[in-house]
Amino acid sequence: MDIPPILLADPSACLRWQALRHLLNLPEDHPEVQEVAALREQDPLLTGLLALQEADGSWKTGPFAYGAAGGDPVLTTAFALARLGFLGFDGSHPSVSRGAEFLFTRQQADGGWPLQSAYQAEEEDAPRPDREGYAMMPLQTALPLRGLAYCGYADDPRSENAYDWLLSRRLPDGAWPTGIARSGVNGYVAGYRRLAHSRWGCRSNTTGALVCFSLHPQRRHSPEARRALDLLLGRETRERQAMGWEVSRLLGAEPIHGFITYFARFDLALILSLCARMGATTEDARVAGLVEFILQQRGPFGLWEYATRPQASRWLTLDLLRSLAMLQTESPEAGLSPLVEPRTPFQPYPRRKKRF
DSSP: OOOOGGGGGOSOHHHHHHIIIIISOOOTTSHHHHHHHHHGGGOHHHHHHHTTBOTTSOBOSSGGGSTTSTTOHHHHHHHHHHHHHHHTOOTTSHHHHHHHHHHHHTOOTTSOOOOOHHHHHHHHHSOOTTOOOEEEOTHHHHHHHHHHHHTTOTTSHHHHHHHHHHHHTOOTTSOOBSOEETTSSBOOOOGGGBOTTOSSBBHHHHHHHHHHHHTSTTGGGSHHHHHHHHHHHTEEOOOGGGTTHHHHHHHTSSOOOOSTTTTOSOOHHHHHHHHHHTTOOTTSHHHHHHHHHHHHTOOTTSOOOOTTSGGGHHHHHHHHHHHHHHHHHOOOOTTOOOOOOOOEEOOSSOOOOOOO
16 A cells, blocks of 8 residues: 655654554654654644643543533543544553543443433433433443543453443344433434434444444454444445544544534544454455445545545545555454345435325
8 A cells, every 4th residue: 555655744743653653564663663752742733632631630621622522521531532542642641541540430330431411411401391311322431432442441441341331232233222211212313323224223323332342452353343333334325525524533623513423424434444443354345345435535646635624634544544454454353243234325314205
């Protein structure tokens, strides 16, 4: 895979370090890697974020305090950790370890985190007598766990409890629901969040849970994770405008909005990264078609452009090249459950035939 030289000349030391480590596969003790690693501490992408960290290790203000976070320190800290992990930092960094410990102090005894106040605030701002509200949503735990997993805490015993919490909330068909209403029934699934082969499965919640599993060294190959990936790949769409949405959001270029709708956009770059981490191969026609489409979108200078936030284009290119390299080099684990769901044309709200 050709690596655009512009990635190795980017002003961000964090981007250059990742290009050296994950695209050129240079070892940590390589002189150039060590030189760039020292410069990462002065990268504005890092220093600006660390300046907002509170004394207790949490984040309460800054770009992550808007939209889905709504000022809730658990969500705000979870988003900040996800960004730090995306930039290449793990628990060896003191700010990451402090943020992780803050999240663990808010974890409940059953392994999950409480339903975030961001969603509860939305309910209070627009009360409706016909809406009873939710007692549980998988994203209440998936979002904090995602931040921890990005920073290398996926196999921490406390994180393992959170993974078990998510597994206990799966539907029989392998998807995760929108949530469970206070009356005990499955929550409503809007058309744009539907999965092609699941009655009650919510694509946003399923994607959030699956991101967590894809970051776990062992659970990423579990039958439960493979089944969820199978359901996501069943959606046959090629939405070019959304490709790179998650990278741009992790980078801080795209604002954070929504709670239930956090993963509502069908980001092909995110789907490709899930396939790469979880051992899917191009022997699957759906994965092969996805790779072919993504390669067709590459620009003449070797970059994938993210038109909405052009400053994220180089990071998107880095992410796609890393996923494509993993698909080419990693062989699937023996005994993985097969991916069998057929590709199904997707339309959020199909037109109903008129009676007259």
